[in-house]
Structure formats: structure tokens, C-alpha cells
Amino acid sequence: MKQRFDELRRSSWGMSDARQKLLVLEEMIGIADRWLTEEDAYQVRIQYMSAAVEAGARERLLVAFAWCLSRFERSPGDFSQHSLMWHYKWVLNEIWRMPEFSLEVIGRVFEDFRQKCLQYGYSLRPYYQQQVNFMLSQGMVEKAREAYKLWRAAPRDGMADCRACEQNLFGSYLFRINHLKRGLQTLKPILDGKMSCQSIPQNTYSKVIVPLLKLGEREQAAVIAKKADRDVKGPMFLEEHGTFLEYYAVTDMKKAVKIYNDTIRYGLASKVGWDKFNYLLSVRLFLREWGKKKRRKKLAESDYVTLEWLDREIAGLAEAFNRRNGNSYMDEYMKDKDKHARRLVEAYRPE
Numbered sequence: 199m200k201q202r203f204d205e206l207r208r209s210s211w212g213m214s215d216a217r218q219k220l221l222v223l224e225e226m227i228g229i230a231d232r233w234l235t236e237e238d239a240y241q242v243r244i245q246y247m248s249a250a251v252e253a254g255a256r257e258r259l260l261v262a263f264a265w266c267l268s269r270f271e272r273s274p275g276d277f278s279q280h281s282l283m284w285h286y287k288w289v290l291n292e293i294w295r296m297p298e299f300s301l302e303v304i305g306r307v308f309e310d311f312r313q314k315c316l317q318y319g320y321s322l323r324p325y326y327q328q329q330v331n332f333m334l335s336q337g338m339v340e341k342a343r344e345a346y347k348l349w350r351a352a353p354r355d356g357m358a359d360c361r362a363c364e365q366n367l368f369g370s371y372l373f374r375i376n377h378l379k380r381g382l383q384t385l386k387p388i389l390d391g392k393m394s395c396q397s398i399p400q401n402t403y404s405k406v407i408v409p410l411l412k413l414g415e416r417e418q419a420a421v422i423a424k425k426a427d428r429d430v431k432g433p434m435f436l437e438e439h440g441t442f443l444e445y446y447a448v449t450d451m452k453k454a455v456k457i458y459n460d461t462i463r464y465g466l467a468s469k470v471g472w473d474k475f476n477y478l479l480s481v482r483l484f485l486r487e488w489g490k491k492k493r494r495k496k497l498a499e500s501d502y503v504t505l506e507w508l509d510r511e512i513a514g515l516a517e518a519f520n521r522r523n524g525n526s527y528m529d530e531y532m533k534d535k536d537k538h539a540r541r542l543v544e545a546y547r548p549e
Contacts, residue, residue: 202229203234206226216249220246220249220255224246230242237276244266244281247285253434254464255469259292263285263286267282283311283320287311291331292470294332294335295335297518308325312325320356321355326346327345329349330371335519336525346371350368363397365384365387365388365393369381373409381405381406382409385402389422399429403438404435404437411541412538412541416545426438436476436477437476439457439480440465440479440481443484444480444484447483448543448545449546458481459498463499464477474511475516478512485503512532516529
């Protein structure tokens with residue numbers, strides 16, 4: 199079975215289809231668990247976590263990480279401390295996106311990460327960074343502001359995200375607190391091609407579209423959208439696909455249809471509530487615009503994805519997050535998204 203394991207590993211290296219790669223790695227995990235060493239089983243799960251993110255199957259990351267964490271805590275000297283903590287950051291970025299996890303559970307995960315950072319001598323910079331995202335997702339702007347200050351003040355070390363990712367998140371935070379011009383200035387090095395990584399500038403493009411439109415920078419928004427057409431690909435960019443689906447729904451329906459047909463399967467397959475919620479909000483705007491004219495062309499999944507179905511799914515996800523968070527922030531969040539959608543339509547279709 200070691201030969202089969204090695205063959206699968208070699209085939210996975212050049213595999214461009216992220217979901218196919220997941221299947222290969224799952225077979226490798228099964229072989230390692232049954233016939234190979236615990237080290238083999240551990241390392242293939244580390245690879246699996248990266249593949250899960252690329253495939254838009256982030257919930258599977260949590261399962262793989264939980265297994266690795268249990269083995270690491272049992273025998274910490276046998277495994278890379280840095281590798282485990284690096285992937286632990288990913289868990290913090292994902293767990294709050296799933297309303298199935300209670301605030302108590304999420305709080306314990308964050309605290310365990312914090313304690314491990316202190317235990318192993320790492321800066322708390324990534325802890326505060328993830329606190330910002332988590333607080334904003336609940337509408338807790340003041341707590342997010344406090345975490346943001348601590349994030350910026352904490353020293354960088356080997357556990358910090360790359361500078362491009364951090365710069366992207368600095369700008370995103372400023373947009374969320376409505377400092378649009380400051381946010382755009384912060385993201386200028388990325389947009390100018392001076393900072394990049396695996397997910398940047400792809401993620402950045404979707405962040406700047408709405409601020410640009412709010413500021414009346416329609417020509418610049420068009421330039422960014424054109425760049426995104428080339429660079430934003432695959433299931434790991436579900437929210438990003440939604441943002442550009444909205445944009446093209448009122449500026450270029452032909453392109454919007456292509457984005458929808460190419461990505462709706464990602465949205466339907468997603469088990470990550472936050473990402474799916476935002477994507478479906480975008481799909482709803484698209485279908486509303488699509489339905490304003492009689493169309494001969496049939497959309498992908500048209501028998502299943504209807505406005506009535508979208509209303510139920512969106513309402514169900516919003517309620518799940520509100521119930522988990524103990525507030526009604528998602529109602530406010532939806533109103534803000536609807537307000538943006540109306541402004542977008544009015545800007546490009548004033549009639």
C-alpha cells in the first residue's frame with residue numbers, strides 16, 4: 199500500500215482540479231490510517247487542509263485539523279509546532295463562518311490558540327487579527343476597533359500572515375467602518391501590483407468594488423472588474439464571485455450569466471454558512487435583474503434556484519447566525535446589502 203500511497207501523492211502534486219485533489223488525498227488518508235505510520239497520516243492531513251481551502255470545502259479543514267491537534271497534544275515533540283499553529287490560524291478564520299458552532303465553542307478555540315501562542319513564544323498578532331473578523335461578523339464594531347489596534351501594535355513574527363494578506367485585511371477593516379478613501383489608499387500597493395500572494399489581489403478586487411462605486415469611481419470599478427475576470431477563478435473565491443455577479447448583473451448581463459453558470463455549483467455545494475449567505479444574496483440580485491426581461495436562455499439549476507428558494511435559504515442562514523450570535527445584526531447586514539444593490543441598479547439604470 200505504500201506504493202499506492204506514493205503514486206497518489208505524486209499525482210496530487212500537479213493536480214489543478216481542487217475537488218479531485220481532495221478525493222485523492224482522502225484516499226491517501228485512508229491508506230495512511232490503516233497501513234502506514236502516524237507521521238504519514240498527520241502529514242497528509244496537513245496537505246488536505248490546504249486542498250480543502252482551495253476546493254471551497256473549508257468545513258473539512260476543521261475535521262482534519264482536529265485530528266492533527268489531538269495527535270500533536272499527545273506527542274508535541276513528534277510534529278512541527280509552527281506548522282500546527284499556522285493551520286490553527288486558518289481554523290480561527292473559518293469556525294465563526296459556520297453558525298453550527300456556538301459562541302462558547304468558538305471562544306474556547308480562540309482562547310486555546312491564544313494560550314498556545316504564549317506557550318510557544320509567538321506574538322498575539324494573528325489572534326487579534328482574527329478577533330477583528332469575528333467581531334465584525336457580529337456587528338461589534340467597537341470590539342473590532344479595539345482588536346484592530348492590538349493587531350497593529352503586536353510585533354510581526356513567523357506566525358504573522360504575509361504582508362499582502364495583512365494589507366488586504368487592513369483595507370477591508372477600514373471599508374467596514376466606512377473609511378472608504380483611507381481603505382482604498384491602504385490597498386493601493388496591492389492594486390498597483392507591488393504586493394501579492396496566492397489569494398491577493400484576487401480577494402482584494404472584490405473588496406474595492408463597492409467602495410469605488412459608493413465614491414462614484416465607476417471607471418476604476420470597471421478596470422478592477424476586468425482584472426477580476428482574468429484572476430478570480432475556482433471555488434475558494436465564492437464570496438468574490440458573488441460580488442462580481444452583482445456588478446455585472448447591472449452592467450453586463452452576458453458576463454453575469456457566465457459567472458452565475460460557472461459558480462452556482464460552488465454555492466450550492468458550500469457548507470460554510472457565511473460564504474454561502476453572501477453568495478446567495480448576490481444571486482438574488484442577479485435573478486431579480488434577470489427576471490426584468492423575458493429570456494429564452496435557461497440558467498444553470500433554474501428549476502432549483504428560484505427567488506422563492508433564495509428567500510427561504512437566505513432567511514434561514516440569517517436566523518441561524520442571529521440565534522448563534524444572540525442579536526439581530528444579520529437583519530441590519532441584509533438591509534445594508536439591499537441598500538447597496540438598489541444604489542447599484544440606480545447608478546447604472548437610472549430609468
